[in-house]
Amino acid sequence: xxxxxxxxxxxxxxxxxxxxxxxxxxxxxxxxxxxxxxxxxxxxxxxxxxxxxxxxxxxxxxxxxxxxxxxxxxxxxxxxxxxxxxxxxxxxxxxxxxxxxxxxxxxxxxxxxxxxxxxxxxxxxxxxxxxxxxxxxxxxxxxxxxxxxxxxxxxxxxxxxxxxxxxxxxxxxxxxxxxxxxxxxxxxxxxxxxxxxxxxxxxxxxxxxxxxxxxxxxxxxxxxxxxxxxxxxxxxxxxxxxxxxxxxxxxxxxxxxxxxxxxxxxxxxxxxxxxxxxxxxxxxxxxxxxxxxxxxxxxxxxxxxxxxxxxxxxxxxxxxxxxxxxxxxxxxxxxxxxxxxxxxxxxxxxxxxxxxxxxxxxxxxxxxxxxxxxxxxxxxxxxxxxxxxxxxxxxxxxxxxxxxxxxxxxxxxxxxxxxxxxxxxxxxxxxxxxxxxxxxxxxxxxxxxxxxxxxxxxxxxxxxxxxxxxxxxxxxxxxxxxxxxxxxxxxxxxxxxxxxxxxxxxxxxxxxxxxxxxxxxxxxxxxxxxxxxxxxxxxxxxxxxxxxxxxxxxxxxxxxxxxxxxxxxxxxxxxxxxxxxxxxxxxxxxxxxxxxxxxxxxxxxxxxxx
Ligand SMILES: Cc1cc2nc3c(=O)[nH]c(=O)nc-3n(C[C@H](O)[C@H](O)[C@H](O)COP(=O)(O)OP(=O)(O)OC[C@H]3O[C@@H](n4cnc5c(N)ncnc54)[C@H](O)[C@@H]3O)c2cc1C
Ligand SMILES: *[C@@H]1O[C@H](CO)[C@@H](O)[C@H](O)[C@H]1NC(C)=O
Ligand SMILES: *[C@@H]1O[C@H](CO)[C@@H](O)[C@H](O)[C@H]1NC(C)=O
Ligand SMILES: *[C@@H]1O[C@H](CO)[C@@H](O)[C@H](O)[C@H]1NC(C)=O
Ligand SMILES: *[C@@H]1O[C@H](CO)[C@@H](O)[C@H](O)[C@H]1NC(C)=O
Ligand SMILES: *[C@@H]1O[C@H](CO)[C@@H](O)[C@H](O)[C@H]1NC(C)=O
Ligand SMILES: *[C@@H]1O[C@H](CO)[C@@H](O)[C@H](O)[C@H]1NC(C)=O
Ligand SMILES: *[C@@H]1O[C@H](CO)[C@@H](O)[C@H](O)[C@H]1NC(C)=O
Ligand SMILES: *[C@@H]1O[C@H](CO)[C@@H](O)[C@H](O)[C@H]1NC(C)=O
Numbered sequence: 001x002x003x004x005x006x007x008x009x010x011x012x013x014x015x016x017x018x019x020x021x022x023x024x025x026x027x028x029x030x031x032x033x034x035x036x037x038x039x040x041x042x043x044x045x046x047x048x049x050x051x052x053x054x055x056x057x058x059x060x061x062x063x064x065x066x067x068x069x070x071x072x073x074x075x076x077x078x079x080x081x082x083x084x085x086x087x088x089x090x091x092x093x094x095x096x097x098x099x100x101x102x103x104x105x106x107x108x109x110x111x112x113x114x115x116x117x118x119x120x121x122x123x124x125x126x127x128x129x130x131x132x133x134x135x136x137x138x139x140x141x142x143x144x145x146x147x148x149x150x151x152x153x154x155x156x157x158x159x160x161x162x163x164x165x166x167x168x169x170x171x172x173x174x175x176x177x178x179x180x181x182x183x184x185x186x187x188x189x190x191x192x193x194x195x196x197x198x199x200x201x202x203x204x205x206x207x208x209x210x211x212x213x214x215x216x217x218x219x220x221x222x223x224x225x226x227x228x229x230x231x232x233x234x235x236x237x238x239x240x241x242x243x244x245x246x247x248x249x250x251x252x253x254x255x256x257x258x259x260x261x262x263x264x265x266x267x268x269x270x271x272x273x274x275x276x277x278x279x280x281x282x283x284x285x286x287x288x289x290x291x292x293x294x295x296x297x298x299x300x301x302x303x304x305x306x307x308x309x310x311x312x313x314x315x316x317x318x319x320x321x322x323x324x325x326x327x328x329x330x331x332x333x334x335x336x337x338x339x340x341x342x343x344x345x346x347x348x349x350x351x352x353x354x355x356x357x358x359x360x361x362x363x364x365x366x367x368x369x370x371x372x373x374x375x376x377x378x379x380x381x382x383x384x385x386x387x388x389x390x391x392x393x394x395x396x397x398x399x400x401x402x403x404x405x406x407x408x409x410x411x412x413x414x415x416x417x418x419x420x421x422x423x424x425x426x427x428x429x430x431x432x433x434x435x436x437x438x439x440x441x442x443x444x445x446x447x448x449x450x451x452x453x454x455x456x457x458x459x460x461x462x463x464x465x466x467x468x469x470x471x472x473x474x475x476x477x478x479x480x481x482x483x484x485x486x487x488x489x490x491x492x493x494x495x496x497x498x499x500x501x502x503x504x505x506x507x508x509x510x511x512x513x514x515x516x517x518x519x520x521x522x523x524x525x526x527x528x529x530x531x532x533x534x535x536x537x538x539x540x541x542x543x544x545x546x547x548x549x550x551x552x553x554x555x556x557x558x559x560x561x562x563x564x565x566x567x568x569x570x571x572x573x574x575x576x577x578x579x580x581x582x583x584x585x586x587x588x589x590x591x592x593x594x595x596x597x598x599x600x601x602x603x604x605x606x607x608x609x610x
Pocket of ligand 2: 099119
């Protein structure tokens with residue numbers, strides 16, 4: 001034991017910032033910890049947020065030892081993860097990616113599409129919400145990360161509380177966790193932000209940086225706000241859509257601080273935290289399954305987790321709890337390979353059933369995404385920096401020297417949240433899936449630049465553009481297994497555009513976007529739509545959507561929470577695996593929700609081991 005700690009100290013002298021982040025399993029001081037957390041460290045591409053939050057909060061108690069196992073690579077010095085505008089290398093088939101491809105999507109005319117999940121410390125917070133733009137060479141796509149910070153509606157959280165029977169998940173109870181997570185930060189250009197957000201619902205002393213955009217697009221910004229004055233009934237201004245009341249058009253807030261992307265790795269595993277003696281992180285450690293199931297006490301427990309590094313399998317033991325935070329694809333995958341899931345399906349693959357929980361991997365929910373783009377009579381666009389090598393290099397140099405300029409943000413400037421009309425014909429046959437009358441069905445995000453999606457970008461001519469993206473919650477995808485080999489990728493079915501409601505809502509969102517630019521202020525600005533979606537018949541628009549829609553990277557619900565006595569669900573409201581002991585953080589919502597689930601999850605664990 002003594003020897004181990006003195007070795008650690010030496011390592012600390014050599015590389016103080018990374019003292020506790022190990023690349024090689026042979027450097028790990030031990031294989032037994034109070035808590036073993038799987039996944040979710042600080043990547044710059046995908047989310048992986050929750051695990052780092054729990055690791056940070058648990059190690060506030062010096063008596064707890066924590067090991068984090070992350071399959072991916074270090075985020076340290078990965079420029080595409082640091083520069084908000086870049087994510088070039090992150091979203092292609094490469095070392096920062098899991099390289100998933102979806103099953104043929106029936107709603108997308110059987111297309112299969114790449115499904116991005118980060119394989120890097122920080123998980124998907126490293127490359128959240130993405131914008132595709134032309135690179136200067138017009139050959140490579142640069143995908144910028146939106147890093148969009150939205151909490152959801154108060155009704156969303158109150159519904160979690162109602163559905164799970166635990167008032168702890170209500171908006172009022174979760175609100176302090178948003179404040180605990182958030183470190184409100186001035187934008188990179190230090191402009192006057194009065195009237196662009198409501199300080200009363202933000203916190204400046206949390207951990208994860210959030211800011212307004214730090215580079216202005218004066219004409220575009222003006223036109224958006226002017227639209228809220230010219231068409232206030234349909235597009236009212238909302239000072240702050242993170243107040244619990246989302247409806248209306250508001251200024252974008254992003255997880256960016258000081259001109260750099262803020263991820264769960266750069267925040268919750270910052271040097272001052274990672275230096276704690278009781279926190280170890282091991283990279284390149286892909287967990288295959290939970291091991292040593294034990295039912296002798298009546299309750300199921302697992303002794304540890306098995307992981308692969310460099311072709312060999314190892315086991316890390318947890319004496320208190322194992323926390324699974326490997327995202328909405330990884331979490332059901334590991335559970336099923338551990339024998340937890342639909343027992344019939346698992347046995348058919350030759351995996352012994354340990355716990356029959358048919359909901360594992362089911363009810364997967366993703367959001368379809370469709371881009372509308374217009375060419376514009378303005379050179380004040382993102383394209384003017386990304387189409388032109390001289391200006392691209394100038395902008396990059398400016399970012400490099402002062403962390404300012406057009407590369408300090410992701411390209412989205414504002415978001416409009418709105419509801420379908422109450423008398424929409426779709427409601428004749430479909431129950432409103434939203435959490436309540438103050439919760440949106442449609443999100444339209446807007447910005448300068450050719451588009452937010454590879455297909456639309458590839459189809460767009462050279463020039464200057466603005467674009468909007470429409471999305472809403474879809475239903476009924478799944479994560480299932482193709483074999484009993486834990487290192488085979490799982491089968492990812494997003495269920496995109498499978499329901500009448502999804503198709504209706506995306507069509508309606510397209511109409512809203514076209515009505516938005518009908519405001520008089522856009523008259524001399526917009527030249528023409530890249531593809532005129534407003535002139536398409538319902539059937540033609542339907543076909544266009546199936547051929548061009550993508551997803552928003554918001555997969556949730558594959559390890560869903562349900563009331564303690566429910567016959568469905570994967571975890572109880574305390575995030576413990578049903579009929580078992582040892583907690584599981586579910587893959588939750590978008591990043592802000594993921595952070596607060598991590599925050600409350602950590603509190604629940606601390607409470608259990610007081
Ligand atoms: C391209 C993209 C853009 C997004 N944009 C936004 C946005 O703008 N705003 C927003 O709010 N949200 C956005 N999101 C969603 C947000 O990033 C996620 O909701 C959040 O990161 C989820 O966190 P998580 O911990 O559940 O999972 P993840 O972030 O997926 O993290 C899981 C981690 O576990 C690791 N892991 C997986 N399997 C294993 C294994 N077997 N062994 C060990 N480690 C493993 C992964 O490598 C990863 O680091 C985006 C997501 C993507 C993919
Ligand atoms: C994804 O593909 C790239 C390129 O083929 C490869 O280098 C990388 O290791 C793959 N990622 C994983 C998690 O296997
Ligand atoms: C998609 O695949 C299904 C199942 O194979 C098939 O029934 C359907 O006709 C296909 N749809 C299209 C548009 O090709
Ligand atoms: C999906 O979720 C609903 C609740 O929203 C639940 O009633 C249903 O049983 C779930 N299905 C599965 C397979 O878990
Ligand atoms: C662009 O705007 C200028 C005035 O600012 C006008 O002269 C020109 O005709 C416009 N071009 C187009 C294509 O609308
Ligand atoms: C590229 O930008 C430079 C610097 O602003 C400018 O001088 C040049 O005309 C631009 N080139 C094109 C093709 O627009
Ligand atoms: C960024 O700055 C570093 C030195 O501070 C320099 O080595 C590097 O070349 C710069 N990169 C760019 C793109 O300007
Ligand atoms: C609702 O369902 C009925 C019966 O199937 C059908 O006749 C009607 O057209 C549907 N309404 C809408 C708006 O789709
Ligand atoms: C979008 O859909 C249309 C019509 O279905 C199709 O012709 C077009 O090629 C698609 N665009 C892209 C960029 O795939």
